[in-house]
Amino acid sequence: MPSATLLGQALISGVLAGGMYGLLAMGLSLSWGLLRLVNLSHFALAFLSAYIVYELGTKYGVAPWWSAAMVVPLMFAVGASQYWLFDRFRVNELASLLITFSFAVIVEAGIQIYWTADYRRFETHYATESIKAGPFFIPVLDLTMCIVASVLAWGTWMWLRKTYVGKGLRAAAEDADIAAAYGVDHRKLAYILSGIGAAYAGIAGTFIALIATLAPAQIWAWLGVVFAVVIIGRLGNPMGALLAGMLIGASESLAMAVLSPAWAPVVSFSVLIVILLWDPEWL
Amino acid sequence: MNERANAWRRRGVLAGLAAGAASLAAPSILRAAPSGTPVRVGGTLSLTGFLAQTAAIHKIAAEIMVNEINGRNGFLGRPVEYVLLDDQSKPEVARSLYEKLITVDKVDLIQGPYATAPILAAMGVAQRYGKVMIQSSMGIPKLQTYDRAFPATPFGPEPDKTYPNVILDAMASLPHPPKSILVLTSKFPSAQFMAKGMREQAEKRGLKVALYLEYESGNRDFGAIAARVKEADADFLWVGSLGLESNQLLEALHKLDYKPRNHFHLYPAPGPLALSPDGDKALCSTFLEPAEPFLSRPGVKRIAAEFKERATKANLPYAVIDAQAAGMVSEWQILEAAVNGANSLDDKVIADWLKKHRVETIYGSLRFDGPYNHGDAAQLIKQAQNKEWKVVWPKAFAAPGVTLMGT
């Protein structure tokens, strides 16, 4: 039987690691839920951002937060231009999935051409720092990421719930024609939303650069689990995405602490299947 | 009988040595450039897809070797041309491309791909057409069931039995030899194969196996695993890792304020691990590093310098020739020695020659007459010391002044 310290520590790491799932899921969830566009290139944009942060940091010594300040607006522009393409060609949900998949293939090739396929690591002195809390250790960087993710999720959630823009967006997602009749400029909002979704990829990418080691094929490593997180958290709900991410992260981590770690995916995905079949009220 | 076998073996060794030394050491200027229709050698590498990080260094190594060989006598006096295709990291694509190389492009010879799955896919094709296939990266020798497949890397026929003992010998030489071991491995076939051997040998030698854990290859979060490693707190941590996993694990351990006392990593990404502050004193498997005594082997200095230049130009972050890239060098050295030694492009003749002769390679002198065409095992141990890899074990291969550092 594993000790309480081990379980507690596994829970902490799992929730914090789940924060990354949540952060990656948020942007995806917004465009999927509110624009009916499934953006698989979200992961490619996150890794592209990570590589840019790495490049600026290692070659020019730019601090990651300054890099983020450059990368996030850049990604916003990429997201908005993607929407231009989708809008121009009246792309539906399925086609958007396939187009962005192809787009991710292109980004992967581009990253490999410029940075090669070899592993890249952005070494920082704070990457492995932790706060000690009783018998537990809380990694500072992961905690920061979770706080940023929570603030973003809460902020976006409030924005969608309380403001005219947010309500307009949600109305347009329900029925674009009726929303338009009430004077909601769906297009303009959609550009903003698509940009915001991609900007979140930029933020996630900044943390990926600091926390993970980079390789082009890693783009695909997060796809399955984040896809699951998006849907469990309910489409278009950033708070749901974050919480679902933490739930999956925690269940994976606890499974690794108790069972053979290789069994972890069975546990987290069985949790998913049970939730899907059971459909509890609180979700 | 025995004597006769030894006699021819000696003769073969001498001939091989002579051929190898001549070809490796002779300055290219003295040679007439090869002429005539080129000898085409086909092969695939995983230039795209999830194995792509391995292909870049192999491609550079192959290009260097083709240049070197053409700077000498080529194959039988004819220039060598490398027909390289991209197997996209997929064994089924590798299989069809080897069929293309052999039946459509009609290459004269083939060279193996990288990683167990593509190698096995290519080996099936080679077997159907009776082609000699030399490969450098199959960590499970017993799977090499084809009698014209030759290893370019001296794993030995049973690395799961021999290599753990090299590691345990090294550990036993420390002032405070470890009494317990923790074996943690990726479920990648070749890593898991070694991990099981490690556990077995450790138990045999009386070490307490505190924990044996397997994680899924491509595992994303090492937090919980790190917590288990910390709690088990063994004297020696053996990790059957691939690529990024070692860095991820060590960082996760650091976040728990835990530093493993002695830690070994099987197939990590060498650059990131050496450069990481957590990688300090990490042990790792190797066959060669660009230092003495290896640089004294014929041609190695030149190849290492050339590799550094080309890798830097290709924007590779870790522009140092290591055991992996050297595998490709060895493949070409073996093929060159065999073709020119057997004086034939016929695969049967080449294969027969290889089974009777030793070849001098960047890895030292290799033979191919043991089980699964393997010869002697020559795994070494290197250690990250001041962000550089140094071979530390066996002592004979350590550079002057370099010693194994324990804690």
Added chain:
Amino acid sequence: MAVNAAAALPRLVAVLAVAAFAALPMAGLPAFYDSFFYLVFFWISLATSWAILSGFAGYFSLGHAAFFGIGMYTTAVLTTWFEVPVLLTIPAAAGLAALFGVVIGAVVFRLRRLRGELFALLTLSVTFVIATIILNTPIDGGAGIFMSAVPIPNLLPTPTGSIYLMGFVLCVATLVIAWKVAHSRLGMGLYAIHDDEDVAESKGVPTFRYKIAAFALSAGIAGAVGGVHALYVGFITVAGTFELTVPLFVVLMSVIGGARHWFGPAVGATFITVLLYAFISGGEAMVGRAIVGVILILSILWLPDGVIPAAKAWFARRRPAPKRHSAEVAPVVPAARPVGDRNVLEVRGVTKRFGGLQALSGVDLDVREGEIVGLVGPNGSGKTTLINVISGHYPLSGGTIAVDGAQIGTLSAHEIARRGVARTYQIPRPFTNMTVLENVVAAATFGGAPRPAREIRDEALHWIGFTGLSGKEEMLPAALNLHERKFLELARALAARPKLLLLDEVLSGLNPAEVDNAIRLVRAIRAQGATIVFVEHLMRAVVELSDRVAVLNEGKLFALGAPREVMRDPRVVSIYLGKAYAA
């Protein structure tokens, strides 16, 4: 004769193509072509099998790798552990994969929520679970399965040729199955499920059974394909088998070719496989990969519905010879009868609760043969709920319903439809990807008794003419206006030869002239012998049409009787206009 020749040409081409490909390994081509074409066949079979469930029925699966992987491991385990001959393992691989499909389907298809992205996620999760179980049990254990010692069946002189032949046979079989499905009752049902599953069920499509059948076929074919592929790959690992890029490429291939057409996935699979082999040279691999991405994006933007539908549209535009639609035989239409004494519908104490909400509480209603009963009441009184309960769209909470004396209260909607109950929807819900004719034919096929296709078509054309939609047979519903779509709803309901027709606000949203037209139509329907219950807000129509009027209020039957009397009843006026008026 000319017509026959035109129809025979594609068949001749198909036969010649099959013969040519079957003979390919003997043609002396380099063995690479055996392998390359094998891979093309492999992807065609996989993409086509995916499309049978996901393209035809619209249940978008990301779990195709699971079934394919089950097939691979079945063959690998049976051949290496038990030395079963490869050819015997293929049916086992198909069977086991199909069984998984049926079991998953039996759970998932019972839950109406699990459509769209939830179904995709569920299938994806199942893939991960199966992969992890295989990885951590002795089935694989992490070491992979090496099949070098497995004898390849000697179908042809060379091993590559034999594998080619196995792949080819599977591919042809898959295409034949897809063609058969697409042109069968099953296919028509699946297409209807794709467009609107609830409507399909209410038109008599046994949706649950059909989805299970499609899932089993789709998974079974993928399993068989996996079985052969295990032999081709030779060394099987979990990471290489259960890759996420496999389902993604399968989806890409199906969609680029046209996922709703039986031959679309084959076109897409060929296109993408060739494309991926166009850039294999070592020097250009990475740039080639980017070019592949660009070509894919352009083709999806240019042909959003896929190659085959685009080609069909192109041909249709080039040869706009208008098809003449006319019924060859006048359909048998029951003669008009006066209102009889027999009850067609008997509703007894029917209750319906939604959570805490009591939508119907103890409604009794008899409807006599040939009668028109108007169902009125304020908003939320339970009119549409009653229609939904009778048609089986909602299960009953209590009470009984009988049609022609047979209890239907516990039957599913499609069984009720088969017993002669047809309905229309307040907001028309046509099958959007089917033409007007196909819509009506589907309703006739699943609604009425089994009869030959020609007869069904004639009948459908008759009802299209009856509802004034002649000349619009080949149009898609989107091209119709609201008035025409409402009449299409009627035509579909009539084509099912209903004993009992439930009409839900057919008149709402129509202008006065259209209303007159619709009232004439409903009278004509009754004249043909149907019994009608209709929900309506428009009082003029209620009074003009109804033999009797039933008033519902707060889920209870409030009043029942002749229209003019009931509508003058002060209590009825009060619930409509508020108590103040009545006082």
